[in-house]
Amino acid sequence: MIEARHVTKRYGDTVAVDDLSFSVRPGRVTGFLGPNGAGKSTTLRMILGLTAPSSGTVTVDGVPFAERRRGLRHVGALLDAQDVHGGRTAAAHLSALARGNRIPRTRVADVLEEVGLAKAAGRRIGGFSLGMRQRLGIAAALLGDPGVLLFDEPLNGLDMEGVLWVRGLFRRLAAEGRTVLFSSHMMSEIEQSAEQVLVIGRGRLLADEQLADLSRAARGGSVVTVHAADPAALAALLTGEGASVRPLSEEAVEVSGLPARRIGELALRHGLALHQLTTKASSLEDAFLELTAGSVEYAAGDGRGGAL
Template structure:
């Protein structure tokens, strides 16, 4: 379990993490989400004791991580897949980590096999693609067989097969009772990976809920209608309190009324409908809307 209590980190006048409180439970894949610059990486570094909090506390199974000798046996982490010595082989890199943490050498070949790098074990890391480096970083996180695992943007550079493999790996690790925290700025990916999500923006907590709870609270529901007389339909629906958006041509997007109610009203007013379909906005759209005020850099913003 990871517990953060009023965690704050300041760099001069800049507040990177602001009074952040959350708990990451074992047995679940928890997505740690937010726009770039939201404070996710800084939070992960404080969990691992790489950055000291300005105030507040964060513990792993009730103890600050810095108090644990041979840390890879307690927490496995992938923070930056590029942060490796390019002149070493994959096997040599993992062997060095194993020696420093008193991990049996047999684990090196085991995790190389688990991440699909056995054939590349003797190659220099400098020649690896980003996807291969991500796999090597995951191997390093798994090396000590730890109960707690942290991953920062682990899907970058992976091909579709690699993405599917990582999803399955995270679910397997959580099913074994481990605590799995995965940082990402991509809600669409976490929708397929996480059981629970923590969303932050500008260092502050925005949401902490199960995926189902987040969807129920933030994903909007609406109805798309195709009619040869959109103006007449709009007038009828607005009079009933609906919000109507004309999408051009025969398409109308409606919120505030069910598909059944729209069909009844159209029938009553003799308005022909060619299509009537209820829909729910994607969690990605909900996430983008929720974090819109927390985005640090906006494309096309005025200068």
């Protein structure tokens, strides 16, 4: 199990992780979500002892990872698939890791076979595609047969077959009672295999709940697009009823918090003409965007002349 308690990491005046507390339990896949710059990679590095927290503690099975000898037997990790010596072969790279952690040499062939790189064992890593490097990084994480596994954006560069394989691998590892944590900035990747979800923004915890609960919350709401003769008057009316209203154009607004039927009834009662109502069910991605709306470090302009 991974436990973080009131962890903060500062770089000068910049707070990368801010009083973060969570637990990642064995037997399930936990997705780690957040916009770019949210602090996901910094948090993973602190779990692995590669970055020291400014305050707070992070432990793996009750012990800081840096205190564990032969770490690959306890935690396997893929943080950066490009961070390997391109002049080595895949087999040589894994053999060096095995020797340093007193892992039987036979594991090298086993994990290369498992990730689909057995035929590329003698090839130099410098000639590998990004997808092949991702597979090699996963092989390194599996090398010590650890109980805890961490992956930072593991699906980057993989084709569809590779994506499906990774999803199945994560489920199998969790079913074996291991702790599996993988990060992504895309909800669509998380919802395919995770059971638990951690969401952070600007280094702070925004959500820690089961994926099914987050999914139900998202799909329990809806967004209604309303075209009206007087959208300003309609917005004032609906806001007074507790709805959230966002202008879309001179004729249309987007309404959340009230169903289309209630919007129509209120407009009729107050003599406001409506031209069209369109309801769209909220998605899991909508829930993620709503959670992180105030935590995006770099937001693009709206196409109307704003700076990017």
